[in-house]
Amino acid sequence: MTFALTPERESHLAEILSRYPNRMAATIPVLHLCQEQNGWVSEEIMEWVAHRLGISAAHVKGVATFYTLFNKEPVGRHQVWVCRTLSCALNGADALLHHCEKRLGVHVGGTTKDGSVTLRTAECLAACGQAPMMQVDRDYHENLTLADVDTILDRLTRS
Amino acid sequence: MLRQTKYLSSRYNEPDGWSLSAYERDGGYKQAKRVLGGMTRDALIEDMKAANIRGRGGAGFAMGVKWSFMPWPPKPEKPHYLVINADEGEPGTFKDRTIMEKNPHSVVEGCIIGCYGIGAHTAYIYVRDELHLSKERLWGAINEAKAKGYLGKNPFGSDYAVEVFVHTGAGAYICGEETALLNSLEGKRGEPRLKPPFPAQAGAFGMPSTVNNLETIAIVPTALEMGGDAFSKLSELHNLKDGGSRLFGVSGHVNTPGVFEACVGLTLRELIYDLGGGVKGGKLLAVIPGGSSCPILRADDLVSAPNEKSPLFPWNGKSVLDVPLGVDTFRALGTMLGTCCAIVLSDQACPVLAMHNLMRFYRHESCGQCTPCREGSAWIFRIMDRIVAGQASIEELDRLSEIADNIMGNTICAFGEGTAMPALGFLKKFRREFEQYILTRGKSSPNRLTLPGHFAGAAE
Numbered sequence: 001m002t003f004a005l006t007p008e009r010e011s012h013l014a015e016i017l018s019r020y021p022n023r024m025a026a027t028i029p030v031l032h033l034c035q036e037q038n039g040w041v042s043e044e045i046m047e048w049v050a051h052r053l054g055i056s057a058a059h060v061k062g063v064a065t066f067y068t069l070f071n072k073e074p075v076g077r078h079q080v081w082v083c084r085t086l087s088c089a090l091n092g093a094d095a096l097l098h099h100c101e102k103r104l105g106v107h108v109g110g111t112t113k114d115g116s117v118t119l120r121t122a123e124c125l126a127a128c129g130q131a132p133m134m135q136v137d138r139d140y141h142e143n144l145t146l147a148d149v150d151t152i153l154d155r156l157t158r159s
Numbered sequence: 160m161l162r163q164t165k166y167l168s169s170r171y172n173e174p175d176g177w178s179l180s181a182y183e184r185d186g187g188y189k190q191a192k193r194v195l196g197g198m199t200r201d202a203l204i205e206d207m208k209a210a211n212i213r214g215r216g217g218a219g220f221a222m223g224v225k226w227s228f229m230p231w232p233p234k235p236e237k238p239h240y241l242v243i244n245a246d247e248g249e250p251g252t253f254k255d256r257t258i259m260e261k262n263p264h265s266v267v268e269g270c271i272i273g274c275y276g277i278g279a280h281t282a283y284i285y286v287r288d289e290l291h292l293s294k295e296r297l298w299g300a301i302n303e304a305k306a307k308g309y310l311g312k313n314p315f316g317s318d319y320a321v322e323v324f325v326h327t328g329a330g331a332y333i334c335g336e337e338t339a340l341l342n343s344l345e346g347k348r349g350e351p352r353l354k355p356p357f358p359a360q361a362g363a364f365g366m367p368s369t370v371n372n373l374e375t376i377a378i379v380p381t382a383l384e385m386g387g388d389a390f391s392k393l394s395e396l397h398n399l400k401d402g403g404s405r406l407f408g409v410s411g412h413v414n415t416p417g418v419f420e421a422c423v424g425l426t427l428r429e430l431i432y433d434l435g436g437g438v439k440g441g442k443l444l445a446v447i448p449g450g451s452s453c454p455i456l457r458a459d460d461l462v463s464a465p466n467e468k469s470p471l472f473p474w475n476g477k478s479v480l481d482v483p484l485g486v487d488t489f490r491a492l493g494t495m496l497g498t499c500c501a502i503v504l505s506d507q508a509c510p511v512l513a514m515h516n517l518m519r520f521y522r523h524e525s526c527g528q529c530t531p532c533r534e535g536s537a538w539i540f541r542i543m544d545r546i547v548a549g550q551a552s553i554e555e556l557d558r559l560s561e562i563a564d565n566i567m568g569n570t571i572c573a574f575g576e577g578t579a580m581p582a583l584g585f586l587k588k589f590r591r592e593f594e595q596y597i598l599t600r601g602k603s604s605p606n607r608l609t610l611p612g613h614f615a616g617a618a619e
Contacts, residue, residue, distance in 0.1 A: 019324045019326075021364050024345060024347070025364070027347075028326075028328065028346060029326070029327065032288070032329065059347075063348055066348040066350075067328065067330050067331050068330035069329040085250045085517075086411070086517055086608075089513075089608045090410075090502070090504065090608050092609045092613040092614055093609075094609065095613070095614055124250040124451075126252060126287070127253055127256070128251050128410035129409070129416040130253075130416075131416070135289060139291075140292070
């Protein structure tokens with residue numbers, strides 16, 4: 001196996017393990033740690049996590065494939081999630097999503113040719129009072145207009 | 160009656176309102192200190208029972224009673240756990256996030272008191288992964304409290320150790336179901352468990368556990384400071400054992416959507432018109448009272464409760480918009496209070512498309528463990544898809560009801576009901592609109608969710 005965490009993440013892993021009475025409980029946080037470093041969770045990473053936690057690779061794969069936020073294939077440098085659930089849909093989410101597709105030249109689920117942005121939809125992101133909204137990497141952007149979206153996407157495709 | 164309060168939200172607009180210094184300036188951590196300083200567990204639980212804090216996550220179970228279910232005394236080989244549910248993801252619900260971002264110390268203090276009340280030394284706050292700022296603020300608060308000696312081996316100089324950790328999911332609505340959450344905390348797929356055993360017998364890591372919603376635990380210091388009975392009496396529904404004040408949210412077609420803190424007993428009319436600034440773009444068509452799993456109410460619905468024993472009797476014949484928002488009052492209306500975060504639909508929006516939107520959500524979020532829910536939610540969505548595409552027949556409306564009926568009661572967890580009940584609600588309240596929609600292939604309806612001209616002026 002060639003995958004390894006950076007030294008800082010290694011020490012973070014040790015701290016994570018100290019929070020729980022057993023090692024299996026660290027599965028999700030450790031998968032996050034790996035994804036943060038690698039961008040997605042490969043089969044190799046699942047095996048690595050299983051090995052480090054002393055649990056089966058099948059278990060780790062079962063977990064990784066259950067949760068939507070673990071990427072099972074490579075994604076763009078930035079990820080954009082447009083919330084499409086009711087409160088956002090009542091406030092323009094469909095038009096906003098369509099606008100993103102046109103602007104980025106990709107369909108939902110796709111990554112721009114230059115690899116800068118992966119566009120996705122999200123189910124309710126708990127920002128209903130600030131609809132419509134989208135999440136860009138770790139940040140929420142709320143009360144969006146189409147002009148706001150242009151500014152945000154331009155910044156992403158340039159970086 | 161609308162009576163706004165500021166127990167959780169007093170520092171929401173301050174730039175550093177989430178810091179320890181701001182929290183302590185307003186009397187923060189005094190209650191945790193008092194409890195660990197020698198309050199008996201019995202006295203604490205009695206006070207919490209008197210506070211009548213009904214769980215703020217949707218089920219509305221009495222918090223003090225839930226704490227009292229924990230086995231006592233704790234056995235050394237069976238450590239107890241407090242688990243806080245902050246997997247906020249019920250469509251329409253965005254209240255817990257405000258507490259985590261703007262008043263995280265109330266959660267930490269609530270956890271210290273809660274741990275003492277249930278005999279736990281460890282609390283896990285389960286936050287959905289998308290809420291990065293919330294997690295950051297909670298960890299920040301935990302570290303600040305630890306540095307001050309409020310957490311750790313000897314909080315406030317006592318010998319009652321308390322540790323608080325944040326645990327995150329990875330995108331799965333079902334993990335807001337308490338037993339799915341426990342599985343997720345244990346590093347497993349977030350699939351709900353059969354009950355019994357209930358968490359108080361075998362919860363996190365198989366040990367006795369209490370799972371409380373984040374807002375529920377955050378209001379504990381306030382209730383203790385006021386005294387349980389006084390806190391409960393803030394509520395107009397004190398006599399129904401539905402006490403205190405809580406956060407209300409309103410979103411959708413209102414002019415000033417947001418989260419507002421008020422005494423229990425607020426009505427939907429007050430939430431929509433006085434706090435939410437009134438309906439945007441048209442007249443009120445309908446409102447989903449407390450998150451998408453609660454059956455929808457029409458603006459023209461009237462209360463029918465001729466029986467004196469009904470909690471709704473005082474409002475018999477009146478508009479549903481004038482019934483105080485309470486756990487029992489809304490259950491009696493045939494819907495639920497849920498998370499107290501309402502979604503408002505104006506008459507410019509199409510109820511068929513609203514149901515279509517929500518049924519897509521449920522199909523996406525069903526964990527797939529139980530066949531009636533996995534297949535039923537997908538089947539309902541396929542029919543909704545055909546209705547919207549103008550390809551369905553009227554008979555399929557009965558098929559929808561039949562599928563929903565067959566999900567009810569046939570699944571491990573309440574997600575099944577959470578899908579079926581709003582589906583049945585839409586079909587019952589909007590039967591005529593659905594029939595017309597099918598017959599005219601959508602021409603009878605505004606056939607949109609967004610108000611006309613929502614992005615007017617922008618290059619669409």
